[in-house]
């Protein structure tokens with residue numbers, strides 16, 4: 001059920017169905033439509049001729065022919081006319097109708113291009129928002145793996161403001177970290193030189209400072225294991241009054257993976273999964289760090305991924321799809337599965 005955003009040529013996607021951003025005639029054209037017809041071969045056009053065209057927002061299905069997918073779902077996006085001519089509703093219909101058709105044909109995976117965002121002129125940032133909202137709405141009710149395929153990364157845009165905010169946050173953190181490290185090094189250096197502490201003195205003071213410890217057996221330590229990641233996750237879901245499915249859907253995590261985690265208290269998730277659950281649970285930064293640490297990871301200030309996550313946690317923005325769009329824009333791995 002997760003939603004992925006990837007950079008790829010849609011004709012290469014090995015999924016049950018791909019979506020074609022077609023025109024009303026369904027007889028081929030330029031852009032993604034042209035690429036699909038070229039790669040699928042002439043038989044696709046022959047089948048399309050039998051379909052009697054397609055209205056804006058509607059969807060029709062054909063076989064995949066020479067493409068690696070079983071089906072091609074042809075939909076017709078709206079032509080952008082400034083945004084006040086019902087474009088958003090029609091574009092949402094394209095996704096909903098394509099996904100419904102995929103479900104009818106028992107597809108488990110589907111790849112969609114950013115419909116209308118090329119020749120039809122829909123602003124890419126808006127087109128991406130409509131796509132993520134329409135798809136995530138569908139995924140609340142139905143199981144399917146959906147890919148939004150971005151062909152040309154340079155034309156991919158998250159909101160300029162969000163991009164600028166995240167970028168300046170990353171820059172600030174890097175700058176702060178650099179200054180902090182430098183001052184920390186200086187301070188420890190000054191402390192050492194003011195005490196003119198030789199290495200022997202230093203070792204002595206460390207020895208003296210160490211508290212007397214009772215020896216603990218390995219058995220004792222093992223029986224006193226802390227709460228595991230999976231135990232903490234289940235506890236937090238209960239505390240937040242969420243259902244399991246609300247939580248894993250919000251985390252963009254597959255149901256099968258969630259049951260693995262639920263059924264194995266020692267399950268070791270990937271970092272992106274652990275972070276996804278921290279987001280789904282709407283934890284604050286401290287709680288998020290605690291949950292992530294249960295899986296053996298940390299949020300540092302030396303990784304762009306971590307800083308972006310910190311930015312969203314601090315801003316209490318728990319929209320996993322917006323976070324993933326941002327991670328994608330900064331060339332980072334995405335959350336969930």
Ligand code: AR6
Pocket residue numbers: 008009010011021022023028029030031032033034035077113114115116117118119120121122149150151152
């Ligand atoms: N894989 C994935 N995405 C692609 C590919 C590809 N191989 N090629 C282009 N895109 P467009 P529209 C992206 O123009 O705006 C056709 O002539 C592209 O970067 O293909 O809905 C039809 O026949 C853009 O983001 O479709 C119609 O007449 C997105 O796909 C008309 O264009 C959609 O761009 C439909 O226009």
